[in-house]
Amino acid sequence: MKLNESQIAEIEKYFNSCELTFKEFYDEMFDHFCSEIEHKMNENKSFEESFNEVHENFDSYKQKVRLGEISEFYGLKALEYQQAMYFDRNIKKEYFQSLAKNFSSSKILIWIFLGLLIFKFSPYSQINFKLNSLGAFSGGFSIPLNIFLAAFIIEKTNLVEGFKHSTLGSFFSTKRRIFTDFSLKTVSVFKIALIPISAFIFIIQFITLFEIQMDKVSQSVVFTMIILFLSTTSNFFIEKKILNFKIFKA
Amino acid sequence: MNQHLKGSLSTIILKLLHDNGRMYGYEITQKVKELTQDDIQITEGALYPILHKLEAEEVLTAELEKVDGRTRKYYKITPKGNAVAVDRIAELKAFAENLNLILNPKLSLS
Numbered sequence: 001m002k003l004n005e006s007q008i009a010e011i012e013k014y015f016n017s018c019e020l021t022f023k024e025f026y027d028e029m030f031d032h033f034c035s036e037i038e039h040k041m042n043e044n045k046s047f048e049e050s051f052n053e054v055h056e057n058f059d060s061y062k063q064k065v066r067l068g069e070i071s072e073f074y075g076l077k078a079l080e081y082q083q084a085m086y087f088d089r090n091i092k093k094e095y096f097q098s099l100a101k102n103f104s105s106s107k108i109l110i111w112i113f114l115g116l117l118i119f120k121f122s123p124y125s126q127i128n129f130k131l132n133s134l135g136a137f138s139g140g141f142s143i144p145l146n147i148f149l150a151a152f153i154i155e156k157t158n159l160v161e162g163f164k165h166s167t168l169g170s171f172f173s174t175k176r177r178i179f180t181d182f183s184l185k186t187v188s189v190f191k192i193a194l195i196p197i198s199a200f201i202f203i204i205q206f207i208t209l210f211e212i213q214m215d216k217v218s219q220s221v222v223f224t225m226i227i228l229f230l231s232t233t234s235n236f237f238i239e240k241k242i243l244n245f246k247i248f249k250a
Numbered sequence: 251m252n253q254h255l256k257g258s259l260s261t262i263i264l265k266l267l268h269d270n271g272r273m274y275g276y277e278i279t280q281k282v283k284e285l286t287q288d289d290i291q292i293t294e295g296a297l298y299p300i301l302h303k304l305e306a307e308e309v310l311t312a313e314l315e316k317v318d319g320r321t322r323k324y325y326k327i328t329p330k331g332n333a334v335a336v337d338r339i340a341e342l343k344a345f346a347e348n349l350n351l352i353l354n355p356k357l358s359l360s
Contacts, residue, residue, distance in 0.1 A: 002318070024314075024323070027314070027320070027321035027323065028275065028321075028322075028323040029298075030320060030321075031274070031276070031317075031320045031321060031322045031323070032274075032275050032276045032294065034320060035276040036276055039276075039280075057293060057294055057295070058294055058295065060295065061294075061295040079294075079295070079298050079299065079302075082299055082302065083298075083299075083302040083306075086299075086302050086303045086305075086306035086307075087306045089306070090306045090307055090308075184306075185306075
C-alpha cells in the first residue's frame with residue numbers, strides 16, 4: 001500500500017520537528033520510515049498505528065552530547081549526531097596520519113631541502129612585522145575563531161551542531177535550523193581544513209602582535225611549515241574527492 | 251538473543267552485503283527477519299549506527315537513488331572493505347563452529 005499525500009505530510013511534520021541538519025541523513029531516514037509504515041499497513045494496520053510504532057522505535061535512541069545546556073539528543077537527532085561524529089573521527093584520524101607521513105617517511109628530506117633553499121635564497125636577512133590596524137582588526141576575528149576551533153578539537157564535539165546551538169548560529173537562522181545539502185564527509189573534511197587555516201592565522205597574529213623579527217632561520221622554518229600544511233591539506237582534499245582538479249585527471 | 255547479537259551484527263550486515271551486492275537499511279532488517287524466520291529482529295537504533303560507522307571507515311560506500319519519488323540510500327562494500335568483510339565473515343564462521351562444538355559435544359566412539 002502506498003502512502004497518500006496527507007500521510008506523507010504527517011511524516012514530514014514529524015521530521016521537521018526533529019531539527020535535522022543533513023539532507024543526506026533526512027532522506028535516508030525518511031525513506032526508511034515510509035517503507036516500514038507501508039509494510040505495516042500491508043499487514044492491515046492503520047496508518048496512525050504503524051506511524052506510532054515506527055517512531056517509538058526511533059525515539060528510544062539516545063546520544064550524550066555536550067552543547068551548552070543540551071546534554072542529550074533523542075531519536076533521529078541522536079542518530080544523526082552520532083553519524084557526524086563517526087565521520088569527524090575518521091577524517092580527523094586520516095588527516096593527522098597524512099600529516100605525520102611527512103615526518104616519518106623519506107618525504108622529510110624534501111622538506112629539509114625546501115627549508116635550506118628558503119634559507120639560502122631568501123632576499124631578506126630580517127623581516128620586521130609591525131602591528132597595524134589591519135592586523136589588529138583581523139585579530140578580532142581570528143581569536144574567537146581559534147577558541148571555537150580549539151573547543152571543537154579538544155572537546156570532540158561536533159562543529160556544525162555546536163554552531164547551530166550557539167548564539168551566533170541562532171542569529172543566522174531564526175528557527176535554529178540549518179539544513180545542508182553537503183554530504184557528511186564533505187563537511188567533516190572542511191572542518192579539518194579549518195585547523196591549518198586557523199593555525200596559519202594564529203601564527204601571523206602572534207608574529208605581528210609581538211612585532212617579532214624573523215631572521216633567516218625562523219623564516220625558513222615558518223615558511224616550510226606553512227607550505228607543508230597547505231600541500232598536505234590540498235592533497236587530502238583531492239584524495240577525498242572534495243576538490244576535483246581537471247589537470248590531475250587528464 | 252540480543253546480547254549475543256550485539257558483537258556480531260556488523261559481520262552479519264557485511265555478510266548480507268557481500269552476498270547481495272547492494273542493499274538499503276530497511277531491506278537489511280527485512281532480509282535478516284526473513285532468513286531467521288522472524289527470530290532475529292534488528293532495531294533501527296542498532297542498524298544505522300553500524301552502517302554509518304562502516305561508511306565513515308570506508309568499508310561501505312553509499313549510492314543515492316530516486317525510488318517512488320523518495321531518495322533511497324543503498325550501501326555496498328568498497329574494494330578496500332572487501333578484505334575486511336571476508337576476514338570478519340570467516341572469523342564469525344569459525345566462532346560459530348566452535349560454539350557448536352561446545353554446545354553440542356559429540357560422543358566419541360571409542
